Amino acid sequence: MLSKFLCISLVSFFMYDILRNNIGDLIPVSGTSMIPTLDKKGNVLWLNVLFEYKNLKRGDLVVFDLPYKTSTSALKRIIGLPGDQITYENDGKKKQLTVPWSKVWVEGDNADSSTDSRYYGPVPLSLIKGIVTYRIFPFSKMGKIPKREKYGLNKLDENNMIISDE
Numbered sequence: 001m002l003s004k005f006l007c008i009s010l011v012s013f014f015m016y017d018i019l020r021n022n023i024g025d026l027i028p029v030s031g032t033s034m035i036p037t038l039d040k041k042g043n044v045l046w047l048n049v050l051f052e053y054k055n056l057k058r059g060d061l062v063v064f065d066l067p068y069k070t071s072t073s074a075l076k077r078i079i080g081l082p083g084d085q086i087t088y089e090n091d092g093k094k095k096q097l098t099v100p101w102s103k104v105w106v107e108g109d110n111a112d113s114s115t116d117s118r119y120y121g122p123v124p125l126s127l128i129k130g131i132v133t134y135r136i137f138p139f140s141k142m143g144k145i146p147k148r149e150k151y152g153l154n155k156l157d158e159n160n161m162i163i164s165d166e
Contacts, residue, residue: 024048026136027063029075033108033116037061037077037146044137045075045145049130056081056104056125061132061145064106067120075132076116080105090118097122104128 030041038045047063056062060078065071080086080099087096099105103122108114117123135141 024130027075027132031113033110033114034061034075034077035110035113037109038135039138039141042138043135045132046134046136047130048133051131053125053128056128056131058084062104062106063129063132064123065127065129067123067127070127073129074106074116076106076108076114078104079107079117080122086117088118102126 025047027045027047029038029043029045032040045061056078058078058081061075062078063073063075066074081104082099082101084099084105085096086099086105087094089095099122102125104125105117105122107116107118132145134144
């Protein structure tokens with residue numbers, strides 16, 4: 001009986017490990033930078049690790065290693081793709097840049113509480129771990145993650161250039 005339990009446990013562990021490393025993973029998330037999309041605490045999300053960089057879109061929520069501290073991960077929304085013109089405000093100064101090739105511009109939905117590309121610059125695609133596609137918990141909010149447009153946060157100026165939140 002013990003050997004059967006041990007065998008089932010080992011198989012379960014290896015199946016979970018294969019799932020986590022090759023398809024996706026459940027990740028707990030807390031913090032205020034993604035309000036109103038995510039609650040301050042208690043979120044469990046599905047991170048899809050099967051993605052191609054060429055399929056990333058503005059509005060996708062991504063988990064990535066911080067460029068200045070790769071041992072720490074963050075979750076933000078893609079605002080700009082390679083080649084996009086971004087206008088943003090940092091330290092009270094309006095700035096503009098073109099997102100370099102092989103990088104993306106990310107921001108939290110709650111700009112007042114987010115440390116993001118406005119502070120550490122564009123994020124290399126190679127640091128992206130996956131795309132968040134579903135909220136698993138709390139159960140009352142289970143489902144697909146809403147796109148940023150739902151909150152009216154994607155703004156374009158008169159030249160159709162993306163304006164980040166201030």
